[in-house]
Amino acid sequence: MKSLILSTCTRMLMPLILILSVFVFWRGHNEPGGGFIGGLLAATAFALVEKAEGLEAAKRALRFRPQSIAAFGLGCALVSGVWGGLQYGYFLKGVWPFITIDAEGNKHGLPFGSIFLFDLGVYFVVLGTVCGILFALEDVVSREADVEED
């Protein structure tokens, strides 16, 4: 059952939600927000597509398999941990390659480094896991619905 209103709205809402999720993720660097909530928001965008256009369309929109996305995220988090470990000898120690500290102890440069990578990992793990669970459940439900219609 497709609803014209829902699919039209989805076409507008989906990019908006995705941009919002990236914004929330970015904001989480120093303020409330972050990878977890950002990933959840992104997952709702794909959930909306799934509801409006069906499972196949949502899978196409996501492009990669949810497991691969989650694995990629876990890989990002691991790399960020090992990065600190190799640079400073402490696993998960923050590394800031673009920050320099001058003689007075003031920091200059771009606060962008291994912690961002870790958070990005969380974002993808959450996105992949939630989409994976949702798609698996919807798969079963839609198959049962097909049987009933027959």
Add this chain to the structure above:
Amino acid sequence: MLLFWALVIPFGTAVLALLAWRSLEMQRGISLIGALALLVLTVRIAIRVATEGPFAEQAGGWPAPYGITLVADGLSAVMVLLTGLVAVAVLIFSFSDVTEGEKHYGFYPLTHALLAGICGAFLTGDIFNMYVWFEVMLIASFGLLVVGGGKAQLDGAIKYVGLNLIATVAFIAGVGLLYGATGALNMADLHGRLMGRGAETPILASAAVLIFAFGSKAALFPVFFWLPASYHTPAFSTSALFAALLTKVGVYALIRVFTLVYDIDGTPIAALLLGTAVLTMAVGAFGALSQTSIRRVLGYSIVSSIGYMILGLAVATPLAVTGALFYLFQDVLVKANLFLGAGAAKRLAGSEEFGRAGGIWRVRPWFSLLFLIPALSLAGVPPFSGFWAKLLLARATIEIGSAGLTFMVLGVGFLTLFAMARIWAAVFWSAHPEGDGAITERLPAAMLVPLLALTGAIVYIGIDAGPMVEGAAAIATGLIDPQAYVAAVLGGAE
């Protein structure tokens, strides 16, 4: 960051195996390389602990007790070393045991996630962090239980998850109580803060809740029923991994927490542990006698073995703790060997039910020995490793002058021998119901090599037991007086 590699390697392997989802060949290669790397790493950790004593590492460089600490002392180092060994053995065995379907639904990534959880639980120095690793293990083991998708598997998994979820909630509640009473989560820090406060009500309450939580994980009486209900359902490789390591994590947690964190001497906790241990031994031994398939008998034998280990912990003399540790270490190998042997026996005889299998001894005598040796070791027959473990525990009970406990140690050993003899008689000795010609298959090398290696280790530990017992005694001394551990965590902050 030596210790953190013990988490990075299994997680990294799981990630790579997930990314190689489509090619089972690649997943297999990645997963074997990951297990071998883990084994090499755990050997390095064990060598460092043996030469330099306990050492700790802090995540992110935040010093203990505020940061998250990983600690390796003798107990942790031996347990992760055994994890590495069993991981390699089980993965090689799985090549010819686990079905394509199970591999297709993520057997390899889940196994490595489980290994990461196990290593994390063995190495963490922080009780809350231990809860997190228990969760990782629970999620991964649930996945492994249902990965085949059979009806019996789902039934076993529901019981397993049901009780384990309750236990996990109890665990976090106990940790919460403890944190409320002391303001600390780091176990070395807790050791200092609880000094002399062992009889206070909140402390005792948290200890009781934690005993329930760890007891459910370790399958102690009366919360053991999930184990015999679920361990016989998944692939043999998976049940070997569970039998060798998962319940042992519960035992490890009990030993760690009730030597390092709580001082149980003269509190009701010691009596509670002792009573539970004795009942667990008895229930496991009698349960094993009432079952009629290999893995169900072995499942109950796990329960009675766990009882032995907790008995040693509860008696709490240096000799008893040595016995408990020696039992724990050698039992990892014995259980892995028995469950993998059960898998090979089923492949030969076509079934693991007593009435429908048989005749293996006449057709494959050498393989039969690979099952007989760990079975005799489990029952405590000399000269195999299990004999020394039971001897140490029997001597410890004689030392404290408790004839009843000595009787339990020997009597349950006898019942276990009886249970093993039943497996032997039904599956190996008696004729196959369809005639001995029914067994035509040859066991693949992937099954024989791990069995041979594990049996070899059991025989070696049995014959050259002196250094092993001395090692266990040294570890026990370190547990009873954990100064080196505490200094490694709090004093020697890197």
